[in-house]
Amino acid sequence: MSRLRVDWRAATSLVGTVIKYLSVPLLVPLIVALRYGEGIAEFLVTIAVVVAIGTALERLDPDPDLGAREGFLMVALTWLLVPVVSTLPYLIAGNGIPFVLAPYEPASTLGNPVNALFETMSGFTTTGATVVGEISFERHSHAILMWRQLTQWLGGMGIVVLAVAILPELSVGGAQLMDAEAPGPGIEKLTPRIAETARALWIAYAGFTVLLFVLLYGLHWAGILLDVPLAPNMGLYNAIAHPFTTLPTGGFSPEARSIEAFSAAVQWVIIPFMVVAGTNFALLWRAMTDEPGALFEDGEFRFYLGIMAALTALVAGLLVTGAGTEAVTEAVGPLAGQGEAALRHATFQVVSIVTTTGYASMDFNAWSGAAQYLLLFAMFVGGSAGSTGGAIKIVRWLVILKSIRRELFTTVHPEAVRPVRLGGRALDERALRGIYAFTLLYIAIFLVATVVVLVDATRVFDNLSAFDAMSAVAATLGNVGPGFGVVGPMNSYLDFPATSKLFMVFLMWIGRLEIFPVLVLLTKAYWSS
Amino acid sequence: MSRLRVDWRAATSLVGTVIKYLSVPLLVPLIVALRYGEGIAEFLVTIAVVVAIGTALERLDPDPDLGAREGFLMVALTWLLVPVVSTLPYLIAGNGIPFVLAPYEPASTLGNPVNALFETMSGFTTTGATVVGEISFERHSHAILMWRQLTQWLGGMGIVVLAVAILPELSVGGAQLMDAEAPGPGIEKLTPRIAETARALWIAYAGFTVLLFVLLYGLHWAGILLDVPLAPNMGLYNAIAHPFTTLPTGGFSPEARSIEAFSAAVQWVIIPFMVVAGTNFALLWRAMTDEPGALFEDGEFRFYLGIMAALTALVAGLLVTGAGTEAVTEAVGPLAGQGEAALRHATFQVVSIVTTTGYASMDFNAWSGAAQYLLLFAMFVGGSAGSTGGAIKIVRWLVILKSIRRELFTTVHPEAVRPVRLGGRALDERALRGIYAFTLLYIAIFLVATVVVLVDATRVFDNLSAFDAMSAVAATLGNVGPGFGVVGPMNSYLDFPATSKLFMVFLMWIGRLEIFPVLVLLTKAYWSS
C-alpha cells in the first residue's frame, strides 16, 4: 500500500502502547490528590484519554515488528507524543473543562498550552527547566506538582532503556561504545535481551530512588526524635518528590528555592545520589551484582569523578577566598572564609551541573564571572553514557582526548597505525567518527541555537545578555535545566516569547535523544530507498 | 653526539637566518624615524643585535638539512624567537640604554618586557591585541608605531608561506587539504617548489598591499582636489600603515579609535581588502593568473562569502531596527533607521571578525547581547586555509558539515561507504580525522584557557565577566585581536596581570601555528625513537 520503506504503523503502534501504559503512573498523582483532598478530574480525564489514544494507535498494527529505521521513528515519536498527552492534567487544572468543570488553578501559568508542553517536555527529557513561575501550593495542588516530579522519574526510566538497550542497537552517536560486542541489524531480534537488561536497570533505578527516600525521610524523623533541625521541612511529600527528580537527573523541585530550602545535611545526602544518577547504570549493576571492583576500573567513571573533583576544587577555592561571589545572598550569607559552606555549595553545584541534574543549593547568579563560567563549562561535560544524565557525556570527551593524543603521535609518526583504546579494547574508527560528529554537531547546534534565541528574544527582553542566552541554550539542549540571569536557578523560562519556548522544547527533545535519531528523520535517505 | 633524533641544530640555524634577515625590514622604521626627525638608536641597536644573534645561530649548522620533525621545531621557534628579539625597539625606546641613552618614550607601556613581548607576539601572529593603552604620537614615535604595523605585515608574509608551503608538507591539522597531491616525507626535497610558490604568493600579498595604499592615498588626494572630506586624515603615514595591517588580517592601527577614525568611504574601501586577506592566496593567484572562474567554483570561497553575508544580514537587521544597540555611541550616533550606516558597520564588523582582522569601525561594546554574540560566533569561523586569517578556518567547518551529512546518511544505511568530497575529490579519512581532532582541540583549549584567564585575572579585576573573558581567549587564540568589555576594540589588554598576558602570548603563538606543531614538541614521541 505504502511506497515508504519505513513501517510507520509499527512504530506508531508501539508508541501507542507506551501512551496507554501512562495510565498506571497517573494513579500516583490521583492518590496524592485523594490524600490531600484535591481535585481529581484532571487525572481521571487524562487516564481515559491516554487509554483511548493508546488503544487507537495500537490498532494501527496489532503485531508490530520493528527494524532499525522504525526504531528511530518510535524513539522520536515517544518523546514527542508522551509530553503532548501529558499536558492534559496541567491544561485541565488551569482552564477547567468548558461547561463541565471550573479551573482548579486559575492562576497557573501551565494553562497555556505552550507553557504546558514546555513543562512536560522538560519533565520527560529530565531537563528541569521550568515555566511555572511562582512555585507554591497556593497556586498548584500537591497532586499537580507530584505529576510534574513524576514526569521526570518516568522520563529517566525511558532514558535508561534508551541509552542502554535501544540507542546501541541503532548504532547512534557513539552510544555503541557501551556494548560493541552485540551490534544487531534490528531491534526485534533482541527484544528478550532488552527486556532483561531493562528490568535489571530499572531495579537499580527504583532501588536508589527508594534508598534516597529512606535517607531523606529518616533524616527528617531523626531530627524530630533528637530535637535537632536535621531536615525539618523534609516531610513525606518532599521526601518522595525529591528522589523522583534526583535519580533521573531531573531537577524539578516543589520548593521555589530548590535545594536551598533544605538543611546542609540534606544537601550532603543528595550529592552522592546525583553522582549515582550520572553513572552508567549497567556499570553500577555489574559492580553491585558480581564485580565490585568494576566501578573504579572503569576509565569513564574515573574521568567523571576526576572532572567533578577538579571543578569542585576550583569553585570551592574561588568561593572560600571570596573571589567567587559578586554579592552575598540573603539566604546563604557570606561564603568567604566559610570552609564547609563553600565546599558544600561548590560540590553540590558542580555535581548538579556535571550530572545535568540542575538542582541549586544557592542562587549561583550571585557568583562571580569565573565561578559562573566553570558551571557553564560543566554544562557541556554531561553524565556518563548509560546514565540519565544529558549533554555531550563524559565518555565522548574521554575518547576525544585519547584520540587527540593519538593524533599527536601520528603527526610525528605518520606511518604508525594506533587505535584509540577504551576499557582495554581498540575502538572502531567508525565509532570514533560517530563520536566526533556528534560532539561537533552538538556544539554547532548550540552555537546556532543561541543566535536563534537571542534574536527571537529581543522582542521581549530589553537586553538579554549573550552569556545568559548561551546558558539557556546549553541548559535546555544539555537537559540541565537552570542557567544564568533570567533563567537562573531561582527564576524561570516563563518570560521568553512562545516562539523561543517552542524552540527550546525542540532543543530539549533532540538533546535528550542524542540528536541523530531525530535528525535522520529529516533526511531523504531515511524515508526513501 | 646527541642521542636525540631531532636535529635541533639544523632547525635553529634556519631560525637564525630568519632573524638575521629581520635587519632588512628594520630599515623601514629607521627611514620613518629619519623622515620625522625621531630617535633612531633603538633600530640601529636592534639591527646590530639581530645580525649578531642570527649569524651566531646560523653557525650551529652551516648547511642545515630539514626533515619533517625539524620543520615543527623551526616553525615553533621562529614564531617565538622573532617576537622575542623584536621587542628590542620597544624596550630601548621605553627604557633607554643604561649609562648611554635616555628613554625616548618614558610613558610607553612597552618598556615593560611582558608588555613588549605581548605586542610583538600579537604583531607577528597578526593578532592585533594590544597593550599600548593610550595610542598617540605624543607617547610613541611614528617610527615605533610603524614598526608595530610592520610586525604584522611580516607576520602575514610568514603565515602565507607557512600555510601554503610548510604546514601541508608537515601534514598538520588538515592543512594538507589544500594540496593533497603533493605530500612529501620532508621539507628539504621540496625547497624549490616552496620557494616558487612563496614567491608567487608574496607578489600577490605585496601587490594587494600596494593597491590598497594607492586607493587610500588616492581617496585622500581626491578629497583634497574635489574639496570633499573623502579621507581627510588618510595622509601618507596612515595610508602606508593600514595596508600593512589589513593584508595580514592584523588589525593594529596607529589611530586610537581604529577605523572609526576614518570616513565611511575609507571604511567601504577597506572591507573588500579584508575579504581578500581572508581568502586562500593560492586560489587568488590561480584566479588572477590563469583561471578567473576558479574563485567562485571553489566551495570554500562560496561558503566563506555565504557565512559573512548571513551574519551581516542578521547584524544589519538588528542594528537598523534598533535591537542591536544598548547605547548610542557619541562618535557614530544612532544606527536605528540609518540604512547605510547600519549596513556599513554590520558589514565592516562581520568581515573584520570572520577574517580575524580585528579592525573596528565603531565601538561594538555598545551593541546588544544578540549582536555581540554574533561577533563572538564569528571569531570561531576564521579565514580560509592558505590565507592570513586565523581561528578554526572556514574549510574545516565546511568539511565538518559535509561529514555530519555523511554521518546521517550512514546512520540510515550502515552498509554504505561514502567519502566526504571537497572540490570534486574524495577526502582521505585520515585528513578528515585530523580536521575533527584540530577543531575539537581548538574548542577544548578555548574552554580550558578561559578558566585559566578568569581565575588568574580575578586577582586584578573586581569582576571580569565570563563573556568578556571568553572573548579575550577567542580573540587571542583565534588571532582576532579585540574582544568585548575590558578587551573591547577601543580598550586594551593592558590591565591584565602579567601571568595572564604571558598566557595569552602562548595562546596567540599556538593559535597562529595551528596548535599541532607546538603541541607535538611536548610529546615524548617527538624527541625520542
Ligand SMILES: [K+]
Ligand atoms: K536536569
Ligand SMILES: [K+]
Ligand atoms: K587580527
